[in-house]
Amino acid sequence: MAKSSEAQHPQKVFGWAAKDTENGDEDVSIKILYCGVCHSDLHSCRNEWGNAHYPLVPGHEIVGTVTKIGSNVKKFKVGDRVGVGVMVGSCKSCEYCKQDLENYCPKHILTYNSIDNDGTRTYGGYADMIVVDQNFVVHFPDGLPSDAGAPLLCAGITVYSPMKYYGMTEPGKHLGIVGLGGLGHVAVRIAKAFGLKVTVISSSPRKESEAINRLGADAFLVSNDAGKMKGAIGTMDFIIDTVSAVHALAPLLSLLKANGKLITLGLPNKPLELPIFPLVLGRKLVGGSDIGGMKETQEMLDFCAKHNITADVEVIRMDEINTAMDRLANLMSSTGL
Amino acid sequence: MVAKLPEKEHPKQSFGWAARDQSGVLSPFKFSRRATGEKDVSFKVLYCGMCHSDIHMVKNEWGSSTYPLVPGHEIVGVVTEVGSKVEKFKVGDKVGVGCMVGSCHSCDNCTNNLENYCPQMILTYGAKYYDGTTTYGGYSDNMVADEHFIVRIPDNLPLDATAPLLCAGITVYSPLKYYGLDKPGLHVGVVGLGGLGHMAVKFAKAMGAKVTVISTSPNKQQEAIERLGADSFLVSRDQDQMQVAMGTMDGIIDTVSAMHPLLPLLGLLKSHGKLILVGAPEKPLELPAFPLLMGRKMVGGSCIGGMKETQEMVDFAAKHGITSDIEVIPIDYVNTAIERMLKADVRYRFVIDIGNTIK
Numbered sequence: 142m143a144k145s146s147e148a149q150h151p152q153k154v155f156g157w158a159a160k161d162t163e164n165g166d167e168d169v170s171i172k173i174l175y176c177g178v179c180h181s182d183l184h185s186c187r188n189e190w191g192n193a194h195y196p197l198v199p200g201h202e203i204v205g206t207v208t209k210i211g212s213n214v215k216k217f218k219v220g221d222r223v224g225v226g227v228m229v230g231s232c233k234s235c236e237y238c239k240q241d242l243e244n245y246c247p248k249h250i251l252t253y254n255s256i257d258n259d260g261t262r263t264y265g266g267y268a269d270m271i272v273v274d275q276n277f278v279v280h281f282p283d284g285l286p287s288d289a290g291a292p293l294l295c296a297g298i299t300v301y302s303p304m305k306y307y308g309m310t311e312p313g314k315h316l317g318i319v320g321l322g323g324l325g326h327v328a329v330r331i332a333k334a335f336g337l338k339v340t341v342i343s344s345s346p347r348k349e350s351e352a353i354n355r356l357g358a359d360a361f362l363v364s365n366d367a368g369k370m371k372g373a374i375g376t377m378d379f380i381i382d383t384v385s386a387v388h389a390l391a392p393l394l395s396l397l398k399a400n401g402k403l404i405t406l407g408l409p410n411k412p413l414e415l416p417i418f419p420l421v422l423g424r425k426l427v428g429g430s431d432i433g434g435m436k437e438t439q440e441m442l443d444f445c446a447k448h449n450i451t452a453d454v455e456v457i458r459m460d461e462i463n464t465a466m467d468r469l470a471n472l473m474s475s476t477g478l
Numbered sequence: 479m480v481a482k483l484p485e486k487e488h489p490k491q492s493f494g495w496a497a498r499d500q501s502g503v504l505s506p507f508k509f510s511r512r513a514t515g516e517k518d519v520s521f522k523v524l525y526c527g528m529c530h531s532d533i534h535m536v537k538n539e540w541g542s543s544t545y546p547l548v549p550g551h552e553i554v555g556v557v558t559e560v561g562s563k564v565e566k567f568k569v570g571d572k573v574g575v576g577c578m579v580g581s582c583h584s585c586d587n588c589t590n591n592l593e594n595y596c597p598q599m600i601l602t603y604g605a606k607y608y609d610g611t612t613t614y615g616g617y618s619d620n621m622v623a624d625e626h627f628i629v630r631i632p633d634n635l636p637l638d639a640t641a642p643l644l645c646a647g648i649t650v651y652s653p654l655k656y657y658g659l660d661k662p663g664l665h666v667g668v669v670g671l672g673g674l675g676h677m678a679v680k681f682a683k684a685m686g687a688k689v690t691v692i693s694t695s696p697n698k699q700q701e702a703i704e705r706l707g708a709d710s711f712l713v714s715r716d717q718d719q720m721q722v723a724m725g726t727m728d729g730i731i732d733t734v735s736a737m738h739p740l741l742p743l744l745g746l747l748k749s750h751g752k753l754i755l756v757g758a759p760e761k762p763l764e765l766p767a768f769p770l771l772m773g774r775k776m777v778g779g780s781c782i783g784g785m786k787e788t789q790e791m792v793d794f795a796a797k798h799g800i801t802s803d804i805e806v807i808p809i810d811y812v813n814t815a816i817e818r819m820l821k822a823d824v825r826y827r828f829v830i831d832i833g834n835t836i837k
Contacts, residue, residue: 237749245749245774306774375597391762399587399595408771412764415740420779421758424595424656427777429770 167274169217170209171225176266177202177292177452180323180385181227181408183466185254189410194254200266201227201252202294204287214275222281224442226294227252227432229263229277241436243277267462279439282446289451292323293442295432296452300328300381301441302433303404304335309379312336317380317396319364321348321356322472324383324406327452329356332381334448340377342396355453364392377401385409390427391416399423404430484509484546487611490520493836494618495809496546497536504536504812507546509614511622516561519628521573524833526616527552527642527802530673530735531577533816535604539760543604550616551577551602552644554637555833564625572631574792576644577602577782579613579623591786593627617812619836629789632796639801642673642827643792645782646802650678650731651791652783653754654685659729662686667730667746669714671698671706674733674756676803676826679706682731684798690727692746701825705803714742725749733757740777741766749773756780802827808835 164170182199184190203225207217217223230250231243238246250257253265265271281290303309309316315338318328325341329352332339340360341352349361362369370392377396385407393403394416405413405427419425433441445451457465485491488510496507514520532549534540554574557567567573580600581593588596600607602623603615631640654660659682666687668678675691679702682689690710691702699711712719724745732743735757743753744766751773758779769775783791795801803826807815815828 242749245772390765399592405767405770408767412741412766414762415765415777416762417755417758417779418760420777421755421781422779424780425778427765427770428775429767429772430774431771 164209164211164272165274166211166213167276168211168272169207169214169223169275169278170270170272171203171205171223171278172208172270173203173205173266173268175204175288175291175456176200177295177454178462178465178469179292179295180469181295182265183469184385184408186466190408191410192254194262197254198264198267199253200268201225202291202296203252203266203271204281204291204294205271208270211275216275217278217280222287224279224281224291224294225252225266225271225273225277226279226298226438228435229255229273230258233276241434243434244432267459277435279435279442282442284446284449285442286451288456289454290442290445292327292452292454293445293450294438296323296327297331297445297450298433298438298441299406299430300324300383301331301444302437303381303406303428303430304328304331305437306430307379307402307404307428309337310335313338314378315340315376317342317362317377317393318358318383319343319380319393320383321345321352322383323452326356327450328381328383329358330448330450331445333357334444334450340373342380342393370396375399380404381406383407387411387413390414391419394419394423394425394427397423397425399425401425403427406430486510488512490620490622492614492618492620494548494614495812495836496548496614496617498545500538500543502533502536502816504617504816507548509546509548509618511614511620512609512611514559514561514622516563517625518561518622519557519564519567519573519625520559520620520622521555521557522833523553523555523616523619523621523836525554525638525641525806526550526830526832527645527804528812528815528819528828528830529642529645530819531645533819536816544612547604548614548617549603550618550830551575552641552646552829553602553616553621554631554641554644555621558620561625566625567628567630572633572637574629574631574641574644575602575616575621575623575627576629576648576788578785579627580608591784593784594782616832617809617830619832627785629785629792631792635792635796636801638806638829638831639804640792640795641829642677642802642804643795644788646673646677646827647681647795648783648788648791649756649780650674650733651681651794652787653731653756653778653780654678654681655787656780657729657752657754657778659687659731659752659754660685664688664728665690665726667692667712667727667743668708668733669693669730669743670733670757671695671702671826672733672822673802673827676706678731678733679708680800681794683707684794684800690723692730692743720746727751729754731756735759737761737763740764741769744769744775744777747773747775749775751775753777754780802829804829806831810835
């Protein structure tokens with residue numbers, strides 16, 4: 142991911158470094174050390190969701206150090222290592238905010254490409270600094286390295302949250318993880334820490350050795366190997382599907398046992414095809430999940446620190462970002478199911 | 479070896495109506511049933527509900543039908559004989575049989591009272607029983623089934639209006655419970671006001687929900703509210719009504735088996751809402767990812783219910799005075815009834831008066 146510097150920006154963004162806003166009472170100013178490159182950054186920059194406002198500064202897996210705090214800030218002090226993820230604000234008064242589910246607040250504010258409370262645009266972590274409300278800043282645990290830990294702020298919480306919500310934390314249950322990218326590889330590590338049996342489902346046979354030997358997965362299924370897929374029918378309690386391109390759900394549903402749950406985390410810009418018979422005949426469900434609340438994000442970071450879970454990263458310079466994004470785009474189009 | 483004629487296959491004579499081919503037209507049919515085994519309960523059939531699945535099967539729409547096919551899986555009657563090891567029933571008891579007559583009894587699902595999800599579950603009709611013979615359903619004068627798959631009908635329930643509970647009733651009761659939509663005060667939507675839909679309204683109301691019926695037919699509104707007790711009614715083609723109702727429902731039971739868009743239904747759900755499909759369109763439906771993820775919503779399915787839950791459902795219905803709204807017909811009206819069902823011209827279930835018209 143990108144080490145930040147001033148005034149270097151992705152090609153698709155004709156912007157500048159984040160505005161140096163006045164530090165409010167609740168605000169924490171952060172000098173950014175590292176920022177993860179998330180596939181959502183790519184979707185946004187290239188206007189794949191149709192909602193991009195340019196100039197657009199992406200980046201929502203931010204790790205840095207506190208340089209200044211507002212007068213009401215008690216949780217952080219100057220010099221603390223902190224993280225900022227996908228959100229920088231919410232209404233704080235709705236039923237979701239009150240339940241620590243700021244990510245489901247209808248008025249939550251995204252770290253970039255969103256409108257802040259003062260009416261200005263939000264700019265993300267491909268920058269040298271950022272100013273964020275203390276409620277949307279997390280402590281970065283001592284045991285976690287800044288570079289390899291940064292992706293946890295989006296990728297990590299995105300897989301941790303549904304594992305908890307959909308009941309995937311019972312040791313011995315069998316979880317399938319579709320796609321071995323940013324989300325998928327972190328999901329394998331978190332799932333193993335929960336005591337699950339993990340099968341990686343991927344269209345790239347060359348990832349098998351890595352999945353088993355490096356990440357600790359128990360098994361690997363090549364998704365276009367019809368024979369192997371057939372042998373795995375009805376064996377999984379859960380599936381986490383990280384694939385962001387449009388892809389077939391039918392083969393994945395067949396891998397589930399009766400009462401199994403398929404959780405999809407990708408956001409393709411076209412609908413998926415959902416066969417209904419398997420849902421009805423096997424009482425299966427397809428659910429979604431979107432990052433996690435702030436309390437859960439902190440919990441996830443502490444969990445990862447305790448279990449030594451980090452992302453596998455390739456550190457790049459800011460001016461290499463466009464190449465990185467091209468590589469990310471090619472990776473997805475060639476390995477999407 | 480020549481296959482035995484249906485009449486000679488088993489020792490007990492039966493008379494019913496069967497479809498002979500994919501036209502789905504039913505006509506009188508003589509066949510036979512097994513003698514009452516030590517765990518079996520035999521009963522005289524008094525009524526049998528007509529389910530839309532019967533139509534799919536007689537016309538071979540699912541590609542699995544063999545003929546002659548005697549449909550019917552909402553069967554009620556009075557016990558005439560019990561096997562030596564039967565403990566729960568005696569002659570004279572009012573009983574029913576639903577969609578299943580067998581399962582493996584050893585898999586995880588069976589062990590958890592989920593026989594309906596057993597991979598070796600045996601359907602009441604059109605399936606192969608343990609002895610290799612074909613199962614025949616309730617459009618017939620008598621029935622025999624393993625005690626495990628027999629449901630007791632409480633005395634205060636009228637048999638004719640109770641028959642549809644055995645498929646339509648359990649089909650909506652089970653997901654209301656499993657998906658947590660049975661808590662008082664929740665807002666539950668019901669899509670489609672037919673055999674399943676009208677039962678869903680009644681059960682959801684009895685569970686304490688606020689119920690909104692979602693339908694393409696504005697002419698069903700008065701009935702939904704005044705007769706069935708729904709709290710409100712949404713015409714799904716009315717964009718304005720649908721817009722106002724967005725984000726208001728905790729769950730939706732979708733009974734529609736025709737192709738229809740899921741996006742507007744997902745929009746009606748609050749965050750964390752659940753869209754449950756109990757009708758199964760043959761072709762896949764489009765699932766937009768954004769609303770699913772942004773609201774942490776889910777789309778799930780459900781298929782009838784296990785035997786324990788089916789009994790629980792019947793007992794719940796007895797306690798709350800819930801029965802189906804029916805039109806009782808003689809057996810020789812059955813082909814006309816099928817045509818009317820295809821036009822949704824029934825409020826809301828046909829029930830065949832077997833006892834008085836199959837002789």
